[in-house]
Amino acid sequence: MITAKGKSILKGIAIGKIKFLAKKQAEIKENAADPAAELKRYEDARALASEQLQALYDKAALEAGEEHAAIFEIHMMMLEDDDYVEAITELINSDGKTAEFAVKTTGENFAETFASMDDEYMKARAADVRDISGRMVNILTGADTGPADSDEPFIIVAEDLAPSETVQLDKSKLLGFVTRLGSTNSHTAILARNMNIPALIGTEISEDWDGRMAIIDGYNSCIYIDPTEELLRTLDEKRVRDLEQRAMLQQLKGQPNVTLDGRTINLYANIGNVSDVGMVLDNDAGGIGLFRSEFIYLHSATFPTEDEQFAIYKKVAEMMGGKKVIIRTLDIGADKQADYFNLPKEENPALGYRAIRICLMQHDIFKAQIRAILRAAAYGKVSIMFPMIISVSEVKQAKAILEECRKELLAEGKEIGEVEIGIMIETPAAVMVADELAEEVEFFSIGTNDLTQYTLAIDRQNPKLDPFYDSHHPAVLRLIEMTVQAGHRHNCWVGICGELGADPTLTETFLRMGLDELSVNPGGILSLRKIIRETDLGGGKAAATPAEQEEKPAETPEPESVEQTKKKKFSLFGKGKK
Amino acid sequence: MKKFTYTITDPVGIHARPAGILVKAVKPFASTCTITKGDKTVDLRKLMALMGMGIKCGDTVEIAIEGADEDTAAETIEKFFKENL
Numbered sequence: 001m002i003t004a005k006g007k008s009i010l011k012g013i014a015i016g017k018i019k020f021l022a023k024k025q026a027e028i029k030e031n032a033a034d035p036a037a038e039l040k041r042y043e044d045a046r047a048l049a050s051e052q053l054q055a056l057y058d059k060a061a062l063e064a065g066e067e068h069a070a071i072f073e074i075h076m077m078m079l080e081d082d083d084y085v086e087a088i089t090e091l092i093n094s095d096g097k098t099a100e101f102a103v104k105t106t107g108e109n110f111a112e113t114f115a116s117m118d119d120e121y122m123k124a125r126a127a128d129v130r131d132i133s134g135r136m137v138n139i140l141t142g143a144d145t146g147p148a149d150s151d152e153p154f155i156i157v158a159e160d161l162a163p164s165e166t167v168q169l170d171k172s173k174l175l176g177f178v179t180r181l182g183s184t185n186s187h188t189a190i191l192a193r194n195m196n197i198p199a200l201i202g203t204e205i206s207e208d209w210d211g212r213m214a215i216i217d218g219y220n221s222c223i224y225i226d227p228t229e230e231l232l233r234t235l236d237e238k239r240v241r242d243l244e245q246r247a248m249l250q251q252l253k254g255q256p257n258v259t260l261d262g263r264t265i266n267l268y269a270n271i272g273n274v275s276d277v278g279m280v281l282d283n284d285a286g287g288i289g290l291f292r293s294e295f296i297y298l299h300s301a302t303f304p305t306e307d308e309q310f311a312i313y314k315k316v317a318e319m320m321g322g323k324k325v326i327i328r329t330l331d332i333g334a335d336k337q338a339d340y341f342n343l344p345k346e347e348n349p350a351l352g353y354r355a356i357r358i359c360l361m362q363h364d365i366f367k368a369q370i371r372a373i374l375r376a377a378a379y380g381k382v383s384i385m386f387p388m389i390i391s392v393s394e395v396k397q398a399k400a401i402l403e404e405c406r407k408e409l410l411a412e413g414k415e416i417g418e419v420e421i422g423i424m425i426e427t428p429a430a431v432m433v434a435d436e437l438a439e440e441v442e443f444f445s446i447g448t449n450d451l452t453q454y455t456l457a458i459d460r461q462n463p464k465l466d467p468f469y470d471s472h473h474p475a476v477l478r479l480i481e482m483t484v485q486a487g488h489r490h491n492c493w494v495g496i497c498g499e500l501g502a503d504p505t506l507t508e509t510f511l512r513m514g515l516d517e518l519s520v521n522p523g524g525i526l527s528l529r530k531i532i533r534e535t536d537l538g539g540g541k542a543a544a545t546p547a548e549q550e551e552k553p554a555e556t557p558e559p560e561s562v563e564q565t566k567k568k569k570f571s572l573f574g575k576g577k578k
Numbered sequence: 579m580k581k582f583t584y585t586i587t588d589p590v591g592i593h594a595r596p597a598g599i600l601v602k603a604v605k606p607f608a609s610t611c612t613i614t615k616g617d618k619t620v621d622l623r624k625l626m627a628l629m630g631m632g633i634k635c636g637d638t639v640e641i642a643i644e645g646a647d648e649d650t651a652a653e654t655i656e657k658f659f660k661e662n663l
Contacts (some may be wrong), residue, residue, distance in 0.1 A: 082621070119591075119634065307636060
């Protein structure tokens with residue numbers, strides 16, 4: 001059995017025979033005798049390519065929707081692009097090159113330009129230019145395009161897949177695909193997600209795999225060639241369960257997150273980019289519990305302006321259509337660095353100059369973000385959340401700056417909206433002073449990753465510490481419980497937005513503790529909803545209806561002590577999961 | 579000659595699809611239409627050159643339109659920017 005690692009595009013299992021797509025490299029002659037004849041060949045090829053693209057557009061529109069077919073319309077326009085056409089005709093006319101050589105060379109030159117851009121999205125467009133050029137070269141050289149038909153379902157393995165190749169594949173036979181190249185932004189990756197088939201990119205592939213049995217394990221980001229009988233059986237069971245599970249989860253859309261005995265909890269989603277909002281809505285999240293604003297800073301070459309940020313926050317607020325969007329202010333520093341911040345290297349970055357500490361020292365950076373958030377709040381339901389808080393004075397300072405921004409914006413006649421104010425609880429210090437903090441804010445969101453790291457003094461990046469690490473450590477669970485109690489004493493709702501929130505073995509514990517919200521990755525919403533709906537806390541009494549429950553701290557059923565719960569629930573699970 | 583400046587508010591900037599629609603919108607007019615960002619100017623009819631500018635959210639661009647139908651062209655193009663970009 002061979003195992004190869006890659007980057008998984010979709011969590012899922014595919015089992016089947018491999019079809020290796022070798023790109024046929026047709027012999028390309030460089031020089032031609034008759035430029036007029038070559039020009040005619042080129043024009044015919046371009047017309048035929050355009051026809052083919054129109055057909056692909058129609059096919060993709062039917063299978064994946066207009067949105068995904070649009071790329072072929074762009075391809076048609078690229079074919080007709082003045083600069084592109086000019087460069088090709090120039091090579092044919094003045095340099096006496098063959099049509100195929102001219103197209104191939106021009107395609108490579110244009111692709112290089114895109115590939116050298118500093119924008120990931122534009123980089124990925126190099127593939128589009130190569131795709132249209134390759135199409136014309138294939139027509140000109142009579143090379144075969146696309147894979148041959150097959151009777152059996154197959155897993156495609158290839159160097160790279162052009163969008164047109166993905167669309168040409170017979171979807172009813174396609175189980176998944178594995179490529180060596182490609183990016184998570186490529187159309188191919190997007191199509192894979194859209195068609196819901198497992199796919200791996202960045203995998204070291206081999207031509208010898210052709211025709212062999214294989215399993216794509218999207219959960220572990222790898223492909224097994226010639227898997228053992230045992231692995232085949234295990235993963236096939238998982239595949240079947242996956243399919244059943246997926247179908248079942250779809251039924252849960254629109255259903256409330258309510259336990260059998262009537263306790264309701266809000267399920268929100270964590271996002272790190274505007275493009276994640278589609279997933280949030282698809283998975284029926286009640287809101288966005290953590291919008292990691294740092295992507296705006298990390299994807300930028302300089303400090304993002306207020307207007308730039310405003311456009312992004314506004315878009316998300318509008319897309320969420322009145323559902324809550326909690327924007328966490330800048331959380332840069334430690335492992336998340338942007339060059340233009342010019343942060344000096346630190347001995348101990350996790351305990352260093354980061355997040356709110358930067359914001360409270362460099363007001364210009366902080367104010368641009370706060371102003372953008374206040375303005376975006378006019379277009380939806382927006383909350384603001386400050387990270388890495390250790391003391392009440394920090395919250396007071398942050399709120400004072402917020403107030404200053406509000407006044408400035410009003411004086412400037414800018415439209416602003418009301419924002420709910422909250423903080424992240426991710427340091428043991430914040431838990432210890434949670435009663436005082438709760439008087440200052442309207443909500444707490446517990447960042448369990450940092451809280452665990454700071455409580456256990458364990459660096460998660462260091463694999464040597466794995467034997468010491470316990471994600472269910474009673475100290476962490478007790479801190480969470482203390483936070484909930486302190487919050488509720490002061491009419492402050494409490495949620496979790498760290499990884500622990502998605503841990504299904506803790507869902508019941510969290511419900512018992514009285515947490516009001518869990519914010520998890522969009523893909524985890526429905527499975528968590530299922531667990532909640534199957535849980536009976538034995539409360540007996542019907543709690544508030546979901547509508548009334550929204551926003552208010554939940555009525556907490558008498559919480560079992562953490563120890564009791566832990567004994568009952570966790571002894572089964574032992575060590576924390578990754 | 580007609581000119582206007584515009585700051586891109588679409589979070590993804592002028593990526594492939596909007597660029598394609600923009601080029602299409604400009605095509606019917608007889609006037610020359612150019613877009614300038616910093617020291618780079620390209621013809622709005624040239625899709626790949628336009629994409630190659632890598633115009634992002636927050637970038638301010640200047641659009642210049644010159645020719646017989648510049649009034650209608652300018653109006654249509656400005657409207658397009660406001661509605662789509």
